[in-house]
Amino acid sequence: MPPIESLPISPGAAVGLVALVAIVVANQRAGRTPWALPRWEHAFGLVGLCTILNGQYMGLFEAPRERMMGEVARILYVHVPSAWLTMVVFLFTFLFAVAFLFTGRKVFDQLVEATIEVGVVLAILLQCTGMLFAKPTWGMYWDWDPRLVSTAVMTLSFIGVLTLRSLVVDADQRATWTSVGAILASTSMAVTYYSVQWWRSVHQMQSSPDTVAKPIVLVLRINAFALLFLTVWFVARRWRIAAARAREDEAPPLPEEVLA
Amino acid sequence: MSWLWQVPAVVAKELLVEWRERSRVSGLFFYSFALLLMVAFAMPNTKMLADIAGGALWLGLLLASTRSLDQSFKVELENGALEGLVLWPVDPLALYYGKAIANTLVLLLVAAAIVPLVIVLYHPEIKGDPWQLVGILVLGSAALAAPGTLVAALTVQARGSSALLPMLLFPLVVPVVLASARATMLLFDGDLMGQVDDWMMLLLAFDLVHWSLDGLLFTRIVDEG
Numbered sequence: 111m112p113p114i115e116s117l118p119i120s121p122g123a124a125v126g127l128v129a130l131v132a133i134v135v136a137n138q139r140a141g142r143t144p145w146a147l148p149r150w151e152h153a154f155g156l157v158g159l160c161t162i163l164n165g166q167y168m169g170l171f172e173a174p175r176e177r178m179m180g181e182v183a184r185i186l187y188v189h190v191p192s193a194w195l196t197m198v199v200f201l202f203t204f205l206f207a208v209a210f211l212f213t214g215r216k217v218f219d220q221l222v223e224a225t226i227e228v229g230v231v232l233a234i235l236l237q238c239t240g241m242l243f244a245k246p247t248w249g250m251y252w253d254w255d256p257r258l259v260s261t262a263v264m265t266l267s268f269i270g271v272l273t274l275r276s277l278v279v280d281a282d283q284r285a286t287w288t289s290v291g292a293i294l295a296s297t298s299m300a301v302t303y304y305s306v307q308w309w310r311s312v313h314q315m316q317s318s319p320d321t322v323a324k325p326i327v328l329v330l331r332i333n334a335f336a337l338l339f340l341t342v343w344f345v346a347r348r349w350r351i352a353a354a355r356a357r358e359d360e361a362p363p364l365p366e367e368v369l370a
Numbered sequence: 371m372s373w374l375w376q377v378p379a380v381v382a383k384e385l386l387v388e389w390r391e392r393s394r395v396s397g398l399f400f401y402s403f404a405l406l407l408m409v410a411f412a413m414p415n416t417k418m419l420a421d422i423a424g425g426a427l428w429l430g431l432l433l434a435s436t437r438s439l440d441q442s443f444k445v446e447l448e449n450g451a452l453e454g455l456v457l458w459p460v461d462p463l464a465l466y467y468g469k470a471i472a473n474t475l476v477l478l479l480v481a482a483a484i485v486p487l488v489i490v491l492y493h494p495e496i497k498g499d500p501w502q503l504v505g506i507l508v509l510g511s512a513a514l515a516a517p518g519t520l521v522a523a524l525t526v527q528a529r530g531s532s533a534l535l536p537m538l539l540f541p542l543v544v545p546v547v548l549a550s551a552r553a554t555m556l557l558f559d560g561d562l563m564g565q566v567d568d569w570m571m572l573l574l575a576f577d578l579v580h581w582s583l584d585g586l587l588f589t590r591i592v593d594e595g
Contacts, residue, residue, distance in 0.1 A: 211590050259544070267541040274538060277528040287524050290587045294517065294542060297579065301545060 111171035114164065121167050122160035129156055151346035158339030165333035173329045182246045186326075189239040191334040192232050195341050197303065199229035200268065202345075204296040207289035219285040220352035221345075222292055223275065226268050228344045233265040256305040257313035264302045267295035281359050373461030380460065380468020381475075387445060388476060395476060398438055399483045402430035406484065406491055423492035424554030427484065428547055432514065434480050435473075436536050439518040442473060443526035456592055466588035470512075470519040470581070477511035497560035506557070506566075509573040510550035516580040517542045523591050549573045 114120050119127075134144045147153055169187030176183030203225040210218035240258070241251040252258065271291040278284040306315045319327050388395055409426045410419055446452035455465060485503070489496070496503075521539045525531040553569035 211587075263541045263544045267538070270534075270538040270541060274524065274528060274534060277530060277534060279529075283527070286590055286593075287528075290520070290591055291524060291538060293583075293587060294520070294538075297583075298541065298544075 111167075113172045114168055120164050122162075122164035125163055126156065126160040129159075149346070149350070151343050154339045154346070155343035158336050158341075158343055161332060161336035162340060165329065165336045168329045169333060174323065174325055176326075179247055182243065185239055185243045187329055187333045189236065189243055190330055191337040192236040192239065194334055195337050196229055196232040196236050197299065198338075199225050199232060199341060199345070200264070200296065200299050203229060203268070203292050204299070207292040207296070210285065210289045211293075216285070216356060217353070219288065220349050220356060222288055223352045224345045224348035226272055226288075226292060227348055228341060230265060230268050230272065231344075232341070233261065233268070237261060237265070255313050256308070257302070260298065260302040260305045264295070264298040267298050268292070271295050281356070373464040376460055376464035377467050377471070380464055381471050384442070384469060384472030385475070388472070394438070394441060395479060398434045398476070398480050401437060402434045402480060402484045403487060405430045405433060406487060410491060419492040420494045420558070421555070423488050423494035424556075424558055425551045426492065427481075427488045427554060428510065428551040430484055430488075431477060431481055431511070432540075432543070432547055435477055435511075435514045435518055436539060438476050438480075439473060439515075439522040439539075440526070440532055440535050442469060442519070443522045447526060452592075462589040462592040463585050465592065466519065466523075466585045470515050470584075473515040473519055474508075474512045477515055478507060481507045481511060494558040495560075496558055498557035498566065502566060502570075503554065503557055505570060506550055506553045506573070509570060509577060510546060513546040513550075513573055513576045513580065514543055516577065516584050520584040520588050520591075523588060545572060545576055549576070 133147070137144050137146050166187065169184055173184065173187070175181060176186075203222055206218045206221040206225060209215075210222060237258075240261075244253065245251050271288060274291050275284055275288045278287055306313055322330070406426055409422070409429065410416075413419060413422070443452070446455070456462065485507070488494075518539055521535060521542070525534040525538060528534055549569040549572040553566045553573070556566050556569070
């Protein structure tokens, strides 16, 4: 496949243009201003979608072949961004949980719910790509390596919090307990992050732009930002669901006798 | 800091409850005993038993802890005892630390009973310093009890709490099981590289984090519950 610069139009730009035309046409028909978006987060979603198309195209066809691992290393353009974003999202879970316990504002509880769910999905993506990557490079899908184990433990902790959340009936209790559980689960994040330094094992230590070849860093960055935008979109969408559910819980319809 | 003076009273109350229901602690003991036997039966040969003795000991303690922790708040829900405690001017912090200390003591009691059993049944050679084993048991039991007390308080009022407690607690205490089992096995096998101290430091760090953080989180749960 040709490099992205020599294409008449990059895949992301093509999809973006089609989407913009569709938005403008739909708005015209509904009599709105042409550029109106129903929700702000859709802008993030659209930018993320276009960027990730280009990023993955570059990762698959343009980035240089990795010297030791060959073509297999291209899965890193999914694996590494999802690892970064998993940690970022769970860090926000922690911050929102602390904010909820201090302020008691419902919006933070809904954000905790949204970030945990998106974080768990990212963590599962991270581990699936990691396993696919480990089979050809380490010779097995799973190794009892501290980084792998601590990541699995972290994921399980947050899944446990989601289970706890689904089992508590009272809304105020549910909110407080979710936050408490989320803060507890967040302690496993530190173990995951530092595991490669505490126990030197199969998994490599954190890389930095100095230790990775320039073209690879560029493609990684594009994919990371693309996934960041998509994650903002996912979290915002999930938060809208949580907020809508909370509204439904809070305002039961008045019984007929009262209305009459 | 006046709540500090209430801690011994809560510990005494917890121990009194345990004493009045002695069958519960002995039930815990027989539970871990049966578990040790089952682990031994599940192994392919008896030569392996000496190698896994430390791991089996901590598996028994971990499972016993989930049972005792689950009980420790179930009792409070009967007749609204928890509500009564909070309405009485007992600081939630005192309640948490009292319960956590009592839970640690119960675990240590179970440990004191099953360590001789492990030594008899699994016949590990004890090459290390037996006093170090006491240190590991104290640090490890405290590390299981601190987050355990908090998680038990979280789950007891939810539906299906006995399944939920291990689900939340086990991922949290993975470092505890890892460190205490490794330290115990090293102690049995002979600690050539001096690694036991490192594992004990990990346990100590875990204890410090959870004994300080979890009390604060507990106050929020009690306020809401």
